[in-house]
Amino acid sequence: MYNDKNAQTIVEYIQNFTRKNSLFMLAYGTGCGAIELPATLTSRYDAERLGVRGAATPRQADLLLITGYLSTKTLKRVIRVYEQMQDPKYVIGFGSCTINGGMYWDSYNTIKLLDKYIPVDVYINGCMPRPESVIAGFKELQSLIAAGKADGAAKYKENLEWYRENQKKVLKNWPLVEYNW
Amino acid sequence: MNTILFEILGAIATILLAFTVGMFYGGARRKIIARIQNRVGPPVYQNFIDVIKLYSKETSIHHGAMQHMGPVFAITASVTSLMFVPVLNGGGWFWFDNLSFSGDLIFLVYMMVFGSLGMALGAGQTGNPNSAIGVTRGLSQMVGYEIPFVMSMVALMTQFHTTSITGMMEIQAQSGTWMMFSNPFAFITAVLAMLGMFHYSPFDIVHAPAEVASGPVSEFGGKYLGLMMSSGSIFAFVKLTLFVNVFMGGASNLIELVVKTFALYMIPVLYGVTSPRYRTEQAITYFWKWPLFFGVISLLWAAF
Amino acid sequence: METSLIKEELLAQQLQNAFENIVTEAVRKDTVFAYASKEQVSSILLYAKEKLGYKSLAHMSCIDWLESDEFELVYIIWSPETKLNLFVKTRIDRQNPEMENMDMIWRQLNTYQREIREMFGVEFPGFVGEKEFILEDWEDAPPMRRDFDTLEYVNDTFFEREGREDKQDVRERIAKRSGEEIPDFAKKYSRE
Numbered sequence: 001m002y003n004d005k006n007a008q009t010i011v012e013y014i015q016n017f018t019r020k021n022s023l024f025m026l027a028y029g030t031g032c033g034a035i036e037l038p039a040t041l042t043s044r045y046d047a048e049r050l051g052v053r054g055a056a057t058p059r060q061a062d063l064l065l066i067t068g069y070l071s072t073k074t075l076k077r078v079i080r081v082y083e084q085m086q087d088p089k090y091v092i093g094f095g096s097c098t099i100n101g102g103m104y105w106d107s108y109n110t111i112k113l114l115d116k117y118i119p120v121d122v123y124i125n126g127c128m129p130r131p132e133s134v135i136a137g138f139k140e141l142q143s144l145i146a147a148g149k150a151d152g153a154a155k156y157k158e159n160l161e162w163y164r165e166n167q168k169k170v171l172k173n174w175p176l177v178e179y180n181w
Numbered sequence: 182m183n184t185i186l187f188e189i190l191g192a193i194a195t196i197l198l199a200f201t202v203g204m205f206y207g208g209a210r211r212k213i214i215a216r217i218q219n220r221v222g223p224p225v226y227q228n229f230i231d232v233i234k235l236y237s238k239e240t241s242i243h244h245g246a247m248q249h250m251g252p253v254f255a256i257t258a259s260v261t262s263l264m265f266v267p268v269l270n271g272g273g274w275f276w277f278d279n280l281s282f283s284g285d286l287i288f289l290v291y292m293m294v295f296g297s298l299g300m301a302l303g304a305g306q307t308g309n310p311n312s313a314i315g316v317t318r319g320l321s322q323m324v325g326y327e328i329p330f331v332m333s334m335v336a337l338m339t340q341f342h343t344t345s346i347t348g349m350m351e352i353q354a355q356s357g358t359w360m361m362f363s364n365p366f367a368f369i370t371a372v373l374a375m376l377g378m379f380h381y382s383p384f385d386i387v388h389a390p391a392e393v394a395s396g397p398v399s400e401f402g403g404k405y406l407g408l409m410m411s412s413g414s415i416f417a418f419v420k421l422t423l424f425v426n427v428f429m430g431g432a433s434n435l436i437e438l439v440v441k442t443f444a445l446y447m448i449p450v451l452y453g454v455t456s457p458r459y460r461t462e463q464a465i466t467y468f469w470k471w472p473l474f475f476g477v478i479s480l481l482w483a484a485f
Numbered sequence: 486m487e488t489s490l491i492k493e494e495l496l497a498q499q500l501q502n503a504f505e506n507i508v509t510e511a512v513r514k515d516t517v518f519a520y521a522s523k524e525q526v527s528s529i530l531l532y533a534k535e536k537l538g539y540k541s542l543a544h545m546s547c548i549d550w551l552e553s554d555e556f557e558l559v560y561i562i563w564s565p566e567t568k569l570n571l572f573v574k575t576r577i578d579r580q581n582p583e584m585e586n587m588d589m590i591w592r593q594l595n596t597y598q599r600e601i602r603e604m605f606g607v608e609f610p611g612f613v614g615e616k617e618f619i620l621e622d623w624e625d626a627p628p629m630r631r632d633f634d635t636l637e638y639v640n641d642t643f644f645e646r647e648g649r650e651d652k653q654d655v656r657e658r659i660a661k662r663s664g665e666e667i668p669d670f671a672k673k674y675s676r677e
Contacts, residue, residue, distance in 0.1 A: 018234040022227070046220040048211075051227060056390035057311075059242060059402030062234075073621055086403045087239040100646040108628050108635050109620065113644040170642060172622040 012148065019062070019088060020145040021051040023138070026061035028081060031068020033094040033128050045131040052138055058084040063141075066120075068128070069097035069110045072170050075117060079167060079176070082118050089153045090145070092137055093120045096127045103127070116166045119152035192264065196415065199263050202439065203414025204228045206421075209443075210381075210450050217454050228410070235407030242402060244307045251303010252405045256412040258296030262289055262419045267347055269438065270354075270431045283345045286338065289423060290331060293378075296416065297323055300397050300409075307400035315396020318461050319380075319387040325468035326377030326384075332476030333370035337427065340364070340483035346426050353430040361428040366479035368428050372448060373472040377464065378420060381453035386461050421445055492567055493517050496537070503532055518572045526575050527585050530560060534590065539564040539571055545597035547605045551631045554579045556607060577607070586612040604629035 027037060040047050041054070055061040058081045070078060082091070093114050096102030101112030114120055121144060124137035144150040156163060164176060208225040215222025242248075265285045282288075297319060304312035337360065338344050341352050353359055361368040377384045388396045398409060421442035425432060429445070432438035459467065493511035500509050500519055507529070508520040521529055533539040539562040548557040560573040577584055586609040588595040598609050599618040606627035617623075626633045660667050 014233070015237045018230045018237065022231045022234040024231075043219040046215070046222070048215060048223050049221040051223060051230065053223075054390065056395040057399040057402075059400055060395070060398070060406055061402075062238075076621075086241065101643070106636050106639050108633075108638050108642075111643055112639070113646055116644045166644075172624065174622065 016146050016148060020142040023050075023052045023063045023090075023141070024055035024061050025052055025063040025065060026058055026081070026085070027054045027056075028064065028078075029067055030070055030074050030078065031066075031095070031097060033065075033067030036094075036128055036131055036134060037065070037067065040131040040134045045135060047135060047138060050135070050138055050142070058082075059086065061085055062089055064089065064091045065094060066091065066098050066114060067094040069095075069102065069104050070114065071109050072111060073109075075111055075167075076171055076174050079118060079171075087153050088150075090121045090141060090150050091118055091152055092141060093123045094134075095129055096125060099123055099125060111170060117163065117170070119155045119163075121150045121152045195263060195268060196260060198268070198435075199415045199418040200411060202442070203416075203418040204232070206417060206443065206446055207414055210446075213450060214454050228414070232407050232410050235410065236404055238403035238407075240403030240405060242400060242405075244400065247302050247306035248400070249303075249405075251300050251306070252401065252408040252412070254299020254303065255296045256408050256415070258292060258299060259412040259415040259419060261295075262292045263415055265289055265292070265346075266419055266422050267350070267426060267431065268422060269435070270350060270433045281345060281347050283343075283348070286334060286344050286346055286349070286427075289346075290334060293416075293420070294323065294327065296412065304397035304400070309400045311393045311395075311399045312397050314393045315387050315399070318393070319397060321461055322377055322380075322384065322386060322464055322468075325465040326374040326472075329370045329468060329472035329476045330374035330378070332473070333367040333374070333479055334427075336367045336370075336476070336479040336483040337364060339480075346423070349427050350431045359428060359430045364479060364482060366475050366482055370472050370475040370479055371424065371428065373475070374468070375420065375424065376449050376452060377468055379417065379449040379453075381449050383453065383456035383459045384464050385453075385458055386464055389458060417446075418442070490514065492569060496567070496569055496571065499537065500529070500533075503536075504529060515568060516570050516572065518574060520574050523575050523577050523584065526558075526560065526573055527587055527590070529573055530562065530587065530590055533562060533571055533573075537564065538566050539569075541565065542591040542593055543570065545594060545601070547601045547607060547629075549605065549629070549631045550576070550579075556582050556605060558584055558601075558607070582607040584609055586610060588612065588614075603627065606630065 027034075029035075029037070039045060041052075047053075052063075058064075062085070064078075064082055064085065066078065082089070093099065097104055097110070098114040098120070101107075101110070104110040105112060111117065122137050122141045124133050126133055129137070141150060167176060205225060205228075207228045208223070211227060212222045212225055264280045265288060267281055301316045301320060304316050337349065341349065343349060343352070349360070356363065380387055386392075388398070393399070398406060401409065422438070424445055425438065425441045429441050432441055490511045490513075493514070493516070496517050497509035497511045497519075500507060500517075504521070504525060506522060507525065510518045510520075512518050519529060541563045543561040543563050544559075545561070546559045548559065550557055555576045556579055557574060557576050562571050562573070563569070564571075575584075582605070584607055586598065588598060595612075595614055596618075598612055599614045601607050602609060602612075602614075603618045603620055603623070604627055620628070625638060628635070628638075656667065
């Protein structure tokens with residue numbers, strides 16, 4: 001019974017369906033993009049009809065939004081928050097700053113490339129992305145989850161050494177906790 | 182042997198009924214809030230999706246034994262109180278003769294506090310400062326609403342010389358009037374206390390996400406949060422059914438039950454949607470003003 | 486319209502009379518500059534605060550004059566009675582930057598001094614304050630100094646997205662493609 005391929009696919013299908021339709025989003029405003037979220041969540045664009053709703057703590061959240069630039073100081077907290085979240089978990093990178101540094105491409109205290117430090121499932125481009133593109137990003141993530149391709153967390157576990165090396169290059173004297181998942 | 186089997190089956194069916202109804206009520210509440218805020222809102226079955234997702238999440242948080250026990254206490258309290266509330270007139274539902282006895286109203290008043298206390302213990306172990314603040318707020322608010330609630334219940338118990346819910350229902354069936362009409366002040370007191378019992382806005386100071394990061398549950402994710410959501414929806418059903426039984430003459434079939442409980446449920450929901458959150462001391466003073474006043478009047482009504 | 490600078494000239498004259506070797510200048514409305522040596526700054530500030538009523542410290546700032554190998558420290562103070570801003574400026578050696586600690590005159594100088602110590606490497610002997618202000622674990626040269634090469638540091642520390650190494654200036658290409666012309670005032674911002 002447990003090795004039955006069909007039974008497993010049905011379970012997986014139900015799991016992916018519920019996961020994609022119930023995204024608890026950690027409202028952690030790191031950069032200027034956080035100002036787009038109230039518009040996304042309130043009456044005009046209403047992300048709750050897609051099942052996206054805010055979670056107050058990382059323990060309850062599925063989705064981490066990196067809304068804009070990350071200074072190295074914020075990166076420390078983001079990594080800690082990301083590691084506190086429970087599997088399965090997804091990350092959306094917001095705006096050009098997370099993609100290639102954006103307008104902070106030569107700033108000494110903001111990182112340029114987010115997916116070297118934590119795995120990113122979906123990028124939303126723009127500076128800043130409007131609520132329409134944010135919702136398009138949610139939809140994109142939902143289709144990835146439905147296809148079972150949003151496996152950033154698994155990637156992070158597999159390549160933890162590589163990520164840790166990159167993180168330690170920026171965060172020199174910061175104790176990175178060794179979590180046992 | 183067969184009777185025990187049927188009893189167990191009936192108990193499970195009752196739990197499922199309470200869970201389903203509570204979940205749909207939660208979904209309806211979210212939909213109503215969304216419509217009032219001019220949004221489309223999630224589908225009515227959204228809470229089911231949330232709960233299934235939460236149960237399928239990995240949960241690897243460990244803060245100590247009590248932290249694992251907290252959600253279990255919560256759901257134990259909900260299910261236990263459900264077992265003592267007659268779902269329909271003259272007993273339970275689906276072969277299930279519920280566990281009512283002559284003192285079950287007093288027992289329920291105690292049992293409804295038990296879940297919160299268990300949660301407080303569990304949240305205390307996590308060591309999260311937000312949990313501690315949330316627990317303090319929750320217990321203060323409980324002191325606020327328990328007093329008017331107990332006053333209204335005591336008024337009814339002394340007036341009709343019965344401490345069982347089925348007894349109350351029989352009295353209503355005999356006299357032909359609901360207790361919300363024969364004892365209006367007790368009803369008003371109980372409804373005002375119910376506003377606080379549901380922890381909805383404006384009395385959501387316990388879970389206030391913007392202030393204390395969802396309070397006691399801030400360290401609980403995944404399956405524990407799922408357990409708590411299930412416990413919350415069962416508990417909502419318990420409270421509503423208890424109020425319907427005591428004040429609105431119970432229900433003779435499921436449709437009547439759903440109609441009556443939903444009508445009652447709209448009071449905290451609609452009151453909540455239109456009111457912003459109180460501060461802790463405002464909430465407690467709220468309960469200790471008008472509900473207490475009506476409670477005293479209902480006691481006098483019962484005495485004379 | 487010509488504005489008279491009577492109040493400003495008066496303040497400049499007052500300071501000129503009180504101190505030797507000080508250059509004062511009423512630059513514009515509500516603004517007076519006073520150039521002083523490093524040793525005089527504390528007495529000027531105290532004099533302005535106690536005698537002239539310049540009670541409020543608005544800002545303290547630092548400017549890196551790389552060409553003349555100097556740092557310029559600027560203290561901006563303000564008087565609620567005369568509504569004038571007094572800029573007290575001094576230049577200090579860039580190789581061994583040291584300035585008197587003055588957070589006993591205004592407590593908020595503590596914060597400014599922490600920032601300037603971190604961002605420019607100016608030392609304030611006898612100054613008690615947390616070592617770190619904004620940066621954490623900073624091991625390089627102070628980042629606001631002009632000889633700190635930000636781009637080199639960024640290239641060493643952070644990653645580059647693949648395919649973006651050449652950093653092409655696509656502005657002209659886009660302008661040509663869409664048939665628009667870059668206006669003259671914008672041409673000076675070209676990277677060439």
